[in-house]
Amino acid sequence: xxxxxxxxxxxxxxxxxxxxxxxxxxxxxxxxxxxxxxxxxxxxxxxxxxxxxxxxxxxxxxxxxxxxxxxxxxxxxxxxxxxxxxxxxxxxxxxxxxxxxxxxxxxxxxxxxxxxxxxxxxxxxxxxxxxxxxxxxxxxxxxxxxxxxxxxxxxxxxxxxxxxxxxxxxxxxxxxxxxxxxxxxxxxxxxxxxxxxxxxxxxxxxxxxxxxxxxxxxxxxxxxxxxxxxxxxxxxxxxxxxxxxxxxxxxxxxxxxxxxxxxxxxxxxxxxxxxxxxxxxxxxxxxxxxxxxxxxxxxxxxxxxxxxxxxxxxxxxxxxxxxxxxxxxxxxxxxxxxxxxxxxxxxxxxxxxxxxxxxxxxxxxxxxxxxxxxxxxxxxxxxxxxxxxxxxxxxxxxxxxxxxxxxxxxxxxxxxxxxxxxxxxxxxxxxxxxxxxxxxxxxxxxxxxxxxxxxxxxxxx
Amino acid sequence: xxxxxxxxxxxxxxxxxxxxxxxxxxxxxxxxxxxxxxxxxxxxxxxxxxxxxxxxxxxxxxxxxxxxxxxxxxxxxxxxx
Numbered sequence: 001x002x003x004x005x006x007x008x009x010x011x012x013x014x015x016x017x018x019x020x021x022x023x024x025x026x027x028x029x030x031x032x033x034x035x036x037x038x039x040x041x042x043x044x045x046x047x048x049x050x051x052x053x054x055x056x057x058x059x060x061x062x063x064x065x066x067x068x069x070x071x072x073x074x075x076x077x078x079x080x081x082x083x084x085x086x087x088x089x090x091x092x093x094x095x096x097x098x099x100x101x102x103x104x105x106x107x108x109x110x111x112x113x114x115x116x117x118x119x120x121x122x123x124x125x126x127x128x129x130x131x132x133x134x135x136x137x138x139x140x141x142x143x144x145x146x147x148x149x150x151x152x153x154x155x156x157x158x159x160x161x162x163x164x165x166x167x168x169x170x171x172x173x174x175x176x177x178x179x180x181x182x183x184x185x186x187x188x189x190x191x192x193x194x195x196x197x198x199x200x201x202x203x204x205x206x207x208x209x210x211x212x213x214x215x216x217x218x219x220x221x222x223x224x225x226x227x228x229x230x231x232x233x234x235x236x237x238x239x240x241x242x243x244x245x246x247x248x249x250x251x252x253x254x255x256x257x258x259x260x261x262x263x264x265x266x267x268x269x270x271x272x273x274x275x276x277x278x279x280x281x282x283x284x285x286x287x288x289x290x291x292x293x294x295x296x297x298x299x300x301x302x303x304x305x306x307x308x309x310x311x312x313x314x315x316x317x318x319x320x321x322x323x324x325x326x327x328x329x330x331x332x333x334x335x336x337x338x339x340x341x342x343x344x345x346x347x348x349x350x351x352x353x354x355x356x357x358x359x360x361x362x363x364x365x366x367x368x369x370x371x372x373x374x375x376x377x378x379x380x381x382x383x384x385x386x387x388x389x390x391x392x393x394x395x396x397x398x399x400x401x402x403x404x405x406x407x408x409x410x411x412x413x414x415x416x417x418x419x420x421x422x423x424x425x426x427x428x429x430x431x432x433x434x435x436x437x438x439x440x441x442x443x444x445x446x447x448x449x450x451x452x453x454x455x456x457x458x459x460x461x
Numbered sequence: 462x463x464x465x466x467x468x469x470x471x472x473x474x475x476x477x478x479x480x481x482x483x484x485x486x487x488x489x490x491x492x493x494x495x496x497x498x499x500x501x502x503x504x505x506x507x508x509x510x511x512x513x514x515x516x517x518x519x520x521x522x523x524x525x526x527x528x529x530x531x532x533x534x535x536x537x538x539x540x541x542x
Contacts, residue, residue: 367499398499440508
């Protein structure tokens, strides 16, 4: 065991549980034997005490490198695949990076970073390493523009929600996620895969959905997580018929009743839950009753140690699972003085449940009135022929701005019914929304863009 | 369909949606008397932009917003296609 009972990822792995794997679309690595192998060419010792930039072209090498490096390096900065290279220098300076783990050594040939370690999938035997320290995990926030912020976590904080749950009954789960494991939501699932004693199937950004689902089936995936936008795309794809996971999880965006009901209908035998988490605030809670929003009594102190309150309409969270700081020269404060993290997610009490209404920064201005596009989308999505929608503002010479909505109809909807459906949606919106929130124009579209993080693209909102 | 017909059809459609009882749409009816509020006009202008392809009130900065239904229709008729 490690000094002062510091647990690193390796301490959750061992050769006792047979047949554990970590796989992507092309390769399969053994988690059972992972501690006696190296993805770093046996150079792990050189990373001891360093601040390591993990900049790899795929998730499989990244996951294997995380397992090796955790508990050895001082810091480990995870780079998601869509990171703008123009921001690298600023991030390297802010995180005091003095080593890089890469599979593109050419790129780093002339860099000022003193140590470059190459990762490669031809694993070689290595003596199991001993945990030396609690590595600081640095993750990039998924902000919309500018250099992303660096949020610092400990493995203890990252795994707080996982360790608080009772182990799943039955066979060890095979986890999968549509997320990339180098972002908070995906990392949570990777860590679940490791701590649960099971296996994990990674996503691949270049794989078509039908092939991905076939691979999930072939690997026996039992637990799977993704954003509501990803789930809507899956429900639209017609690929779900053969797939029967035990547990379906949504997070990263608002899970509205329509997507929860759609998943329940598609996966009648599955447990379906939605979770609230963010890179900064950590995992807040999970909701497993099949309803949108969350029970009002979650506000306050929860038995699991998560405290929640509402200030100025936004959800604030204090717990041992939050990130502990932003890192860098101009880093602002991550938490308020009282330790609460402002999530920026706006919530509203309706009856005995709180509902998410949108992001504070995502408000659109309609003739001087503030509107959350998500609130309008939730109403549109309740129409049985709608699979997905996006509300946004459009300039108006009369009122300054009006709401318009793009809508994707469910599979097999007769295009001749578009006019009728459009009018039904408008009726529904008029019945449930203030008049300035009712879309002026509804366009039926074939696709809506989803960001690399799996969220509905709102760049022009 | 003529521009005039497109405009009047859109006005009637929005009136139905907004539960506005329209008087007869004559050319000298003032827009104020249609019972439309500014939101209803904003919806009308946005829909006509999608249908006809122009928004005459944004194209020309100094264009005064029309006073009557006739002026409103002519604003669309007079835009070069």
